[in-house]
Amino acid sequence: MSAATKASMLPEPYETLRLKTRAFIRDVVIPAEPKPGTTLTEATRRDLMSKAKxxxxxxxxxxxxxxxxGVPLEHWPAIFIEAGYSPIGPAVLNCMAPDEGNMHMLxxxxTDEQKAxxxxxxxxxxxRSCFGMTEPHPGAGSDPLALQSTAERVDGGWxxxxxxxxxxxxxxxxxCILMARTEASADEGFPAGATMFLIDMDHPGVRLGNPINAIDTAIAGGHPxxxxxxxVVTDDAxxxxxxxxxxxxxxxxxxxRLTHCMRWLGLAKRAQDIxxxxxxxxxxxxxxxxxxxIAQEMLAQSEIDIATSEAIIDRTAAMLEHDPKAGAALSGIAKVHCADAIGRIIDRAIQLCGGDGVTDALPLASYANxxxxxxxxxxxxETHKWAIARRASSRRRREVEAGALPLDTVNEHGNDIWGQQ
Structure with a gap:
């Protein structure tokens, strides 16, 4: 084993789990993948879940x-990337969105009763579960503060x-874990803002609407x-x-959003291997x-995109584990970088494979979707870039106000910062 390989290994027992996951995806999951463009059946999903257990x-x-x-968040990336090497791998390992994010929050x-x-x-x-945040315009989407859904206090509930x-x-x-806007209550001591509710999908007043047919199919249950x-729900909701x-x-x-980066990077690595x-x-x-x-240039650029994506994912995961506030900010940067890089990797793979790349002879077109x-x-x-730029501007303003060296090399008198003309 090379020094580079040793340096990249996870601490035990997580490296062993990564290798087991790698073998399971390649030996068990990939042979069971549905034809590109079709979805995993519930019977196959449950059978593969049993094998994963x-x-x-x-x-x-x-x-x-x-x-x-029981893997700590900072060690998720390498294992999630292995799971994502198959488009159905995360669903089989029960680490697919939205369930994985809901599990983490729960x-x-x-409470103990809610966990049970x-x-x-x-x-x-x-x-399976879902997370109810996004609304029709002008409601919450990229801007969660635009939340229109309401929950009003009633006797014993909402x-x-x-x-x-x-x-x-x-x-x-x-x-569903639902987000709704709630008013402040001086009597009960909670502020105005948003409140999360756990609501069974068969609860009275819940209705499934029209489906939204998106180009992706990996998330079971669509996007309706x-x-x-x-x-009306009780307080324990x-x-x-x-x-x-x-x-x-x-x-x-x-x-x-970071685990999305991990999973799709695994699929991008599969595309690069193809x-x-x-x-x-x-x-x-x-x-x-x-x-x-020309082919070497494309392959090299994809290797660069893979390596830089892995690096920012690893750094962000570590920060989320040890400094959640800073990690949350960095996760926006990771999301933008990885979303763009993963798209480039798969697009290059399609181009290198020529006509087969855009047919079902290979799975690459479905990966692009x-x-x-x-x-x-x-x-x-674009929303993340807006937030990233605002944070950068605020940081620099604080530095300048604290006496840091200004970026401008010329002062208001026409002299450079070293006093020379």
Missing amino acids: AAGVFAPHLATEYGGQ ELIA RYLVPLGSGDV RINAHKRFISGAEGAAY HVYFEDC VLGAPGEGFAYAQVRLGPA ALDRAARREMFGSQLRELG EVRPFRIYDGSN
């Missing part, structure tokens, strides 16, 4: 008391009215509209404390494709 690779992110492998915030009712069956793969759209996984989900119409929903959303969204294999077999103009400069929405999901890249 038997192999000891199921739910790597979840605490062992709930049936998972572990941190839910909602987390345990979700962690075991017996049910009356909720909400129209949610693009609620991933809602078809067939057992329950969901309506909550005079839906509140997740966490009333009025604190926006803070809880950050607990979920920072790691959740391109490398094609370049090794294909001859053009008397040479192997991999010996041609899966990853393209990531530039929009979990906050559009």
Whole structure:
């Protein structure tokens, strides 16, 4: 084993789990993949989940008391990337969105009773869930502060009215974690803001609306509209404390957008391997494709995109574990970088594979469909860039106010900063 390989290894027992996950995805999951463009059947998903549990690779992110492998967040990346090498791998290992993000939040915030009712069956793969944030315009989308859904206090509970759209996984989900705006209560001591509610999908007042047919298919349950119409729930439906929903959303969204990076990077690495294999077999103009400069440029750029994505994912995961606030900010940078880089990697692989790349002879076109929405999901890249630029401007303003050297090399008198003319 090379020094570089040793340096990249995870501490035990997580390196062993990564290798087991790698073998399970390649030996068990990939042979069971549906044809490109089709979806995984529920029967196959459950069969593969049983095999994942038997192999000891199921739910790597979840605490062992709930049936998972108990991997700390900072060590998720390498294992999630291995899971993502197959488009159905995360679903089989029960670490796919939105369930993975919901599990993480429930572990941190839910009461013991809520964990028993909602987390345990979700962690075991017996049910699926959804997260109800996004709304039709002008409601919450990339800007969660535009939340229009309301929950008003009634005797012993809350009356909720909400129209949610693009609620991933809602078809067939057992329950929804819903975000709704709530007013302050001086008597009960909670602020105005947003509140999260755990609501069964068969609860009175909950109605599944029209489907939204997006180009991605990896998330079971689609992305439909969901309506909550005079839906009355009791106080024990509140997740966490009333009025604190926006803070809880950050607990979920920072790691959740990063795990998207991990999973789709695994798929990008699969695309690169397909391109490398094609370049090794294909001859053009008397040479192997991999010996041609234009192909080498594309392969090299993809290797660079993979390496830089891995680096920022690893750094962000470590920060989310040890400094969640800073990690949440960095996760926006990671999301933008990885969403763009992953798209480039898969697009180059398609180009290198020529005509086969855009047909079902290879799975690459379906991979492109899966990853393209990531530039929009979990906050559009443009929204994240806006926030990144604002944070950078604020940071620099504070530095200058504290006496740091200004960026301008020329002062108002025409002299440079060293006093020279």
